[in-house]
Amino acid sequence: MVHWTDEERQAISSTWAEINVEEVGHQALARVLVVYPWTQRYFSTFGNLSNATAIAGNPKVRAHGKRVLDALGDAITHLDNVSATYAKLSQLHSEKLHVDPENFRLLGETLIISLAAQFGAAFTPDIQAAWQKLMAVVTAALSKQYY
């Protein structure tokens, strides 16, 4: 069971309240596909991912980015039990999607970078630290059902 301080909870929820889930999801996922192009291996049905412009304009990338961020919202709503909240999602990623858990780490790092770009100085070191912790917890929870 993860211990969250009041400051960490506040840092996470106050940032989350300001996020446009569809926009940030799109930015983060598009960045992952550009910066780590091998991640495109999981999206062979998404159509044109041939360059950064194509990725940015791809409607399937946008839709999927939103889906991913909506799932993050679930974790944030259930900060005291992310493992249980993500049990089925973890199983899905392991048994059906066969996603290397390293990708959870890459997306986590990229999301933090996207948040930094959006919020600037308002994304203080303490707020970043809380989000790094959240990304680590989410990565662990999503990795939990892998055998």
Next chain:
Amino acid sequence: MPLTDADKKHVKSIWSKASGKAEELGAQALGRMLDAFPNTKTYFSHYSDLSVESGQVHVHGKKIFDALTDAVNHIDDITGAMSALSTKHAHTLRVDPANFKVLSHTILVVLALYFPADFTPEVHLACDKFLAEVSYALAAKYR
């Protein structure tokens, strides 16, 4: 994953803005690393203040960023540019190279934070590759 000509162009372009703020960006990157990744504090047990505002963090952050500027200015021979620093890290500082990735991450965060319009996905890619090359060069003399 060697740097392409496009990568080098992107790195030089964003660095032309970053190099002027070396101390501030360096302090931010270092301070954020120490804050968010407490394991890294073990290398700074001799510092009295590990916050982003700390004088010690500012001095050291500037040192780091100036070294990166050097690497940018010798982007065709990063190994050569980093040679002396590699010796220092290998034999004196002995920082576990896994930590180079952590600092590289907070450097990217800081670049995105300060230059959101310039830090496009392509520039992000170029900088990620550049920092990986620097990290590799820094670890070159370890064993």
